Amino acid sequence: xxxxxxxxxxxxxxxxxxxxxxVIGFVPTMGFxxxxxxxxxxxxxELSNRVIVSIFVNPxxxxxxxxxxxxxxxxxxxxxxxxxxxxxxVLIPELNEMYPNGFETYVEVSKLSKDYxxxxxxxxxxxxxxxxxxxxxxxxxxxxxxxxxxxQQYIIIKRMSRDLNLPxxxxxxxxxxxxxxxxxxxRNLYLTPSERKEAPVLYESMRRVxxxxxxxxxxxxNLKKEMVKFIESKKYPxxxxxxxxxxxxxxxxxxxxxxxxxxxxxxxxxxxxxxxMEV
Amino acid sequence: xxxxxxxxxxxxxxxxxxxxxxVIGFVPTMGFxxxxxxxxxxxxxELSNRVIVSIFVNPxxxxxxxxxxxxxxxxxxxxxxxxxxxxxxVLIPELNEMYPNGFETYVEVSKLSKDYxxxxxxxxxxxxxxxxxxxxxxxxxxxxxxxxxxxQQYIIIKRMSRDLNLPxxxxxxxxxxxxxxxxxxxRNLYLTPSERKEAPVLYESMRRVxxxxxxxxxxxxNLKKEMVKFIESKKYPxxxxxxxxxxxxxxxxxxxxxxxxxxxxxxxxxxxxxxxMEV
Numbered sequence: 077x078x079x080x081x082x083x084x085x086x087x088x089x090x091x092x093x094x095x096x097x098x099v100i101g102f103v104p105t106m107g108f109x110x111x112x113x114x115x116x117x118x119x120x121x122e123l124s125n126r127v128i129v130s131i132f133v134n135p136x137x138x139x140x141x142x143x144x145x146x147x148x149x150x151x152x153x154x155x156x157x158x159x160x161x162x163x164x165x166v167l168i169p170e171l172n173e174m175y176p177n178g179f180e181t182y183v184e185v186s187k188l189s190k191d192y193x194x195x196x197x198x199x200x201x202x203x204x205x206x207x208x209x210x211x212x213x214x215x216x217x218x219x220x221x222x223x224x225x226x227x228q229q230y231i232i233i234k235r236m237s238r239d240l241n242l243p244x245x246x247x248x249x250x251x252x253x254x255x256x257x258x259x260x261x262x263r264n265l266y267l268t269p270s271e272r273k274e275a276p277v278l279y280e281s282m283r284r285v286x287x288x289x290x291x292x293x294x295x296x297x298n299l300k301k302e303m304v305k306f307i308e309s310k311k312y313p314x315x316x317x318x319x320x321x322x323x324x325x326x327x328x329x330x331x332x333x334x335x336x337x338x339x340x341x342x343x344x345x346x347x348x349x350x351x352x353m354e355v
Numbered sequence: 356x357x358x359x360x361x362x363x364x365x366x367x368x369x370x371x372x373x374x375x376x377x378v379i380g381f382v383p384t385m386g387f388x389x390x391x392x393x394x395x396x397x398x399x400x401e402l403s404n405r406v407i408v409s410i411f412v413n414p415x416x417x418x419x420x421x422x423x424x425x426x427x428x429x430x431x432x433x434x435x436x437x438x439x440x441x442x443x444x445v446l447i448p449e450l451n452e453m454y455p456n457g458f459e460t461y462v463e464v465s466k467l468s469k470d471y472x473x474x475x476x477x478x479x480x481x482x483x484x485x486x487x488x489x490x491x492x493x494x495x496x497x498x499x500x501x502x503x504x505x506x507q508q509y510i511i512i513k514r515m516s517r518d519l520n521l522p523x524x525x526x527x528x529x530x531x532x533x534x535x536x537x538x539x540x541x542r543n544l545y546l547t548p549s550e551r552k553e554a555p556v557l558y559e560s561m562r563r564v565x566x567x568x569x570x571x572x573x574x575x576x577n578l579k580k581e582m583v584k585f586i587e588s589k590k591y592p593x594x595x596x597x598x599x600x601x602x603x604x605x606x607x608x609x610x611x612x613x614x615x616x617x618x619x620x621x622x623x624x625x626x627x628x629x630x631x632m633e634v
Contacts, residue, residue: 087522095374174520178604180465181484181518187459205460213520239460241453241492243366325457 077158078165083174083214086167090128090216099124102217104208107131108148109157112252112260116221117161119249128215129158130167132174137203148262167215174210183209185232185239188326192228192339193350196316204229205236212237212244219245225252225259227339227352231326251351253279259351266347274310275344281306282338282353289355294332296320307342316341316348323354356437357444362453362493365446369407369495378403381496383487386410387427388436391531391539395500396440398528407494408437409446411453416482427541446494453489462488464511464518467605471507471618472629475595483508484515491516491523498524504531504538506618506631510605530630532558538630545626553589554623560585561617561632568634573611575599586621595620595627602633 080086090100101124103116120127131154138144151168158166182202189201212220222230234246252260257279258272267275281303293299300318307313320329323337332355341350359365369379380403382395399406410433417423430447437445461481468480491499501509513525531539536558537551546554560582572578579597586592599608602616611634620629 083520084522087520091373094370176517178514179518180467181515182463182465183460183519184463185460210518210520213522235457236460238455239458239489240462241362241366241489243363243492 077155077163079155080165080167081170083169086128086165086169086214087216089165090214093126094216094218098126099219100126100128100215100217102211102215102220103127103129104211104220104222105129105131106133106147106262107154108150108262109154110252110260110262112223112225114157114161115252116223116249117158117163119221119247120219121162123219123221123247124217126164127162128165128167128217129163130169130211130215132167132169132207132211134203134207135171135175136206137200139197139199142197143263143266148265167211169211169214174207182206183236183240185236188228188232188235191326192317192319192321193341194228196341196348201229201232205232208233209236209240209242212242217244219247221247221249223252224248224250224352225261226350227337228326231324257283259349261349263347263349267345271312271345271347274312275347275349277307277310277313278340278342278349278351279353282340282351282355285338286353286355289332296330296332299332303338303340312344314343316343320355356434356442358434359444359446360449362448365407365444365448365493366495368444369493372405373495373497377405378498379405379407379494379496381490381494381499382406382408383490383499383501384408384410385412385426385541386433387429387541388433389531389539389541391502391504393436393440394531395502395528396437396442398526399498399500400441402498402500402526403496405443406441407444407446407496408442409448409490409494411446411448411486411490413482413486414450414454415485416479418476418478421476422542422545427544446490448490448493453486461485462515462519464515467507467511467514470605471596471598471600472620473507475620475627480508480511484511487512488515488519488521491521496523498526500526500528502531503527503529503631504540505629506616507605510603536562538628540628542626542628546624550591550624550626553591554628556586556589556592557619557621557628557630558632561619561630561634564617565632565634568611575609575611578611582617582619591623593622595622599634 101120183205184202237246257276285299318340323335329336339352380399462484463481516525536555564578597619602614608615618631
């Protein structure tokens with residue numbers, strides 16, 4: 077397994093591999109890998125001949141009051157997992173090569189970034205779009221795999237890729253959950269044992285809506301009310317938002333007709349957890 | 356000479372050429388070519404094996420009150436000139452492929468875009484950076500040539516390219532002038548004959564400053580005053596701005612020490628003319 081810490085070396089490697097006709101699949105991560113990440117890598121392996129994974133905790137997507145410093149990191153363990161997975165190349169760029177003095181170029185997917193997670197994290201998606209574009213320019217993949225766990229992010233990256241004429245397929249991969257339904261996330265670490273016990277409430281609330289919908293309830297207002305009641309019956313959770321949206325353009329739905337996606341964000345202790353589900 | 360109107364076809368062609376080891380030089384234009392453009396093409400030919408020129412009048416860089424509709428166009432004449440120049444490929448993308456429904460991704464080089472031309476044209480450089488990135492992603496050149504006539508634009512594109520890790524050299528090419536000193540520009544067409552006679556005033560005012568500087572005047576305030584007086588002694592010109600800046604980071608200079616660039620924009624009739632010079 078190759079490890080590149082230089083942008084230029086990664087670019088040269090990717091270019092050579094592509095000219096040899098190899099299809100490059102890319103999985104960008106912030107490291108501290110869990111089964112969710114590994115499933116993205118499986119998807120990339122399925123669709124390409126060379127799998128490149130990046131590890132970079134991107135300061136641009138953290139607000140000053142957020143958890144950039146405490147975000148968990150374990151490069152050694154990550155590299156072991158990636159080696160076992162049969163990944164071809166790991167890109168671990170240096171902070172000062174990614175953000176040199178005078179850095180001031182930002183990519184914005186304007187409307188899609190404003191709502192939902194963009195409300196409580198106003199510069200988050202700008203940070204995500206910018207780093208993903210930078211990583212795309214470095215790795216120059218044919219396809220890139222993003223987890224549906226971060227559903228709004230996936231839609232934003234797909235739109236960015238189309239709008240900027242990037243010759244890259246943006247591929248979604250389904251959410252991986254713990255046995256009790258909690259979506260895998262590095263931030264689950266922040267939960268105390270008693271908070272952790274209540275964390276599946278996000279998943280459960282969406283399952284209940286799905287059941288109500290299958291019994292004929294179509295009114296989003298009513299379904300939301302049910303979710304709020306259920307989540308607020310627990311001790312720890314504080315709802316950030318719950319929305320029912322069109323899965324392509326993220327516009328709000330008022331009644332269930334055609335595919336609809338529930339998006340939600342809930343604070344439990346110091347962890348802000350997000351989840352989503354197609355209904 | 357190949358003409359591509361499809362983004363995908365241009366990408367496929369560029370990729371193949373690059374894999375064969377050819378160096379691709381790119382000259383983006385808005386068409387209606389003059390000697391200034393042709394000098395950019397000469398520069399590109401000098402440095403590469405394949406020269407690709409794009410023609411696209413980019414609506415994103417015109418404000419609603421600006422001249423998008425009346426901007427001069429003559430594809431037939433342009434193609435003839437490019438053929439004569441020995442250009443390999445011309446990219447003429449379709450408007451609705453460049454800006455499809457739901458287009459909403461923008462690139463911003465934040466600080467460098469705010470001042471100078473950015474003051475009177477607040478979204479101009481966002482429009483320029485976005486289209487240039489899209490064209491870079493389409494043409495995938497090894498190098499791209501930009502005229503120093505649009506000096507702030509050149510600096511912004513260079514910064515964008517570095518910040519986004521594009522593997523593209525951004526190369527400047529000197530201003531081409533009419534015999535009387537007026538910098539070549541498609542917008543010179545907007546001048547009436549009597550306005551045209553006064554238009555060299557931009558160039559002349561900078562030449563005068565250069566002379567004063569060579570005689571020892573170092574104070575920017577004094578030099579600016581001279582320029583204003585000289586330009587305002589004419590009938591038509593209305594000054595938009597005159598600034599003395601560091602040629603790399605565009606920060607304002609108060610005294611001449613080390614390389615300094617004069618940037619200016621002046622309205623003459625309905626033409627907003629820009630020019631610049633190293634002192």
